[in-house]
Amino acid sequence: MYRSKKKAVSVLLSSALFLSSLSAMQPAIPASAADHNYGEALALSLYFFDSNACGTGITDGPLTWRGDCHTYDADASTAGLDGTAKSVVDPDNDGKVDLTGGYHDAGDHIKFNLTIGFGMQSLALSEYLNPGIYKKAGCEEHLHYILKRGADYMMKSTFLNSAGEVAAVAGTVADGNLDHAYWSAPEVQTYERKVFWLTASSNNSAVCCEMAAGLAGTAYVFKESDPTYAAECIKYAKALVKFASAHSGNNCEGMSFYSTNSMYQDEEALANAWLWILDEGTKPNYAPKNGDYGGGMGDWDKYQWDKVWQGFSVLMYKATGEDVYRDELLYEHNKNGITSSKFKGDAGWGNSRYNCAIQMTALALAGDDASSEYAKAAKYQMDCILGDNSLNYSFLIGYGDKWPTHIHHRAANPGDGTQTADSNMSAKYTNYGMLVGGINNDGYQDETNKYQYTEGALDYNGCFALACAGLYRLYGGDASAAKTIAQNASEINDTFFDSIAIQTTTTTEPTPIGTLRGDVDCSGDVDVSDAVLLARFLAEDSAAVITPTGLINANVDSDQQPTPNDVTMILRFIAKMIEL
Ligand SMILES: [Ca+2]
Ligand SMILES: [Ca+2]
Ligand SMILES: [Ca+2]
Numbered sequence: 169m170y171r172s173k174k175k176a177v178s179v180l181l182s183s184a185l186f187l188s189s190l191s192a193m194q195p196a197i198p199a200s201a202a203d204h205n206y207g208e209a210l211a212l213s214l215y216f217f218d219s220n221a222c223g224t225g226i227t228d229g230p231l232t233w234r235g236d237c238h239t240y241d242a243d244a245s246t247a248g249l250d251g252t253a254k255s256v257v258d259p260d261n262d263g264k265v266d267l268t269g270g271y272h273d274a275g276d277h278i279k280f281n282l283t284i285g286f287g288m289q290s291l292a293l294s295e296y297l298n299p300g301i302y303k304k305a306g307c308e309e310h311l312h313y314i315l316k317r318g319a320d321y322m323m324k325s326t327f328l329n330s331a332g333e334v335a336a337v338a339g340t341v342a343d344g345n346l347d348h349a350y351w352s353a354p355e356v357q358t359y360e361r362k363v364f365w366l367t368a369s370s371n372n373s374a375v376c377c378e379m380a381a382g383l384a385g386t387a388y389v390f391k392e393s394d395p396t397y398a399a400e401c402i403k404y405a406k407a408l409v410k411f412a413s414a415h416s417g418n419n420c421e422g423m424s425f426y427s428t429n430s431m432y433q434d435e436e437a438l439a440n441a442w443l444w445i446l447d448e449g450t451k452p453n454y455a456p457k458n459g460d461y462g463g464g465m466g467d468w469d470k471y472q473w474d475k476v477w478q479g480f481s482v483l484m485y486k487a488t489g490e491d492v493y494r495d496e497l498l499y500e501h502n503k504n505g506i507t508s509s510k511f512k513g514d515a516g517w518g519n520s521r522y523n524c525a526i527q528m529t530a531l532a533l534a535g536d537d538a539s540s541e542y543a544k545a546a547k548y549q550m551d552c553i554l555g556d557n558s559l560n561y562s563f564l565i566g567y568g569d570k571w572p573t574h575i576h577h578r579a580a581n582p583g584d585g586t587q588t589a590d591s592n593m594s595a596k597y598t599n600y601g602m603l604v605g606g607i608n609n610d611g612y613q614d615e616t617n618k619y620q621y622t623e624g625a626l627d628y629n630g631c632f633a634l635a636c637a638g639l640y641r642l643y644g645g646d647a648s649a650a651k652t653i654a655q656n657a658s659e660i661n662d663t664f665f666d667s668i669a670i671q672t673t674t675t676t677e678p679t680p681i682g683t684l685r686g687d688v689d690c691s692g693d694v695d696v697s698d699a700v701l702l703a704r705f706l707a708e709d710s711a712a713v714i715t716p717t718g719l720i721n722a723n724v725d726s727d728q729q730p731t732p733n734d735v736t737m738i739l740r741f742i743a744k745m746i747e748l
């Protein structure tokens with residue numbers, strides 16, 4: 169589909185003319201040298217997910233020091249299930265089901281579908297907001313590899329009946345208290361891993377919708393390269409949203425570290441927004457104002473594992489350009505307040521992830537303008553995290569030349585078999601790309617048992633990707649530096665993704681803007697029907713429907729959103745008075 173539209177462009181306009189008009193309409197971006205290398209940081213950050221991989225296919229994978237683990241999740245217990253749910257999950261009635269795969273959550277080895285969903289959704293969102301950014305960083309295949317492991321596991325742990333409806337979800341695997349009792353590498357562990365099931369009578373709707381958002385986001389990333397896989401992800405995403413709303417609940421058993429509140433409408437809205445963007449659903453109907461999404465549902469917070477309203481608004485703003493989302497993001501930005509003069513360090517536990525989440529909102533407001541105060545504020549915060557702080561530590565492990573070594577991560581810092589985190593041993597392996605909690609207003613303590621500072625998790629790196637991808641798009645950076653690190657680090661199997669060509673460009677390329685300027689109905693050419701459709705849409709004619717791509721195509725004057733001026737410009741183009 170994308171290729172054929174491109175062909176139509178070249179028929180209509182010479183490619184040179186098209187490109188020159190494109191660049192003329194882009195806001196000017198100052199050619200500033202990047203203080204930090206965001207391309208390198210983004211590419212490195214993906215390796216954290218490999219460090220938390222669980223199941224099989226890990227030995228001989230991207231990391232030399234990781235191997236298959238918890239393979240006995242293949243015989244996970246179905247205890248706790250009964251009736252139809254039991255018969256769907258365990259048709260041979262042996263009391264066992266295969267739940268291998270997925271990701272450990274943090275420096276421990278629990279698999280929470282809530283944070284796996286959040287992590288995958290965040291990675292997919294970082295690509296959507298910054299189209300082609302992982303390709304530019306030379307790590308598109310790596311992104312696909314990570315998303316597929318996450319999506320494969322979320323689908324494997326979702327059990328559909330013959331009608332395609334969800335019968336049960338293995339929401340969490342491993343009891344946190346038991347898991348935490350062991351400080352050892354995942355590869356050697358044999359403790360019993362309990363399954364916490366979600367069913368119609370004991371559901372957790374936020375978990376199901378977060379999974380749906382992760383699956384639908386993954387479908388977006390795969391829709392061109394593997395439409396069959398994307399369709400499978402969409403099927404599960406739709407089933408999970410339906411299950412979550414038909415049987416709403418907030419069962420937090422087994423989720424003591426990530427207890428959700430009862431508000432799942434934010435995760436639901438996010439999943440539905442992705443489905444709408446994929447042309448697989450209707451446009452979510454929310455009009456947030458001053459943090460209030462209606463019906464008493466408020467944001468007034470930051471994007472995080474069970475509070476994703478800002479992720480929803482960022483996604484919708486990118487898709488529609490509508491002022492209602494910009495105004496809402498501006499409200500939350502002003503409330504959370506980051507500037508380019510003071511590091512925001514008010515979170516006691518895992519400060520860097522919240523800081524990155526706030527950067528995401530600022531970068532959405534910045535659009536393509538690297539010289540805006542929003543962009544500069546995000547850049548300042550990220551630069552502090554990457555090393556411009558009183559300790560000169562990069563809190564992204566393996567980036568720069570100094571980083572924390574007493575990390576709270578059992579796989580990378582397993583000790584000698586008798587030690588616990590209290591022994592404060594140094595990491596055995598450099599866990600390249602792991603974002604740790606890092607510095608906050610109280611400082612930083614590089615101690616293995618100070619998990620508030622030295623641990624990382626799927627949600628941390630998800631938020632990091634959202635911030636770093638935006639900064640890389642705006643300010644550039646030489647991503648080949650990550651490849652050089654991979655070649656020299658004994659921890660990384662640098663030939664694993666060898667088929668990937670690293671692009672070393674340091675200039676910022678124009679952000680792709682739809683398929684064809686002025687082609688509001690996405691028919692492949694621009695004619696009077698495009699102007700008519702846009703005029704009807706702007707007059708709020710409910711029968712006038714424009715796809716997200718069409719809305720981007722419609723905004724020919726490149727301001728925030730389609731307006732009557734765009735109709736005028738399209739008509740002038742048809743009359744051959746101007747170029748688009
Ligand atoms: Ca079985
Ligand atoms: Ca929620
Ligand atoms: Ca058209």
Ligand SMILES: [Ca+2]
Nearest residue numbers: 723729730731
């Ligand atoms: Ca416009």
Ligand SMILES: [Zn+2]
Nearest residue numbers: 222237238354
């Ligand atoms: Zn494992």
Ligand SMILES: [Zn+2]
Nearest residue numbers: 274275276348
């Ligand atoms: Zn833990």
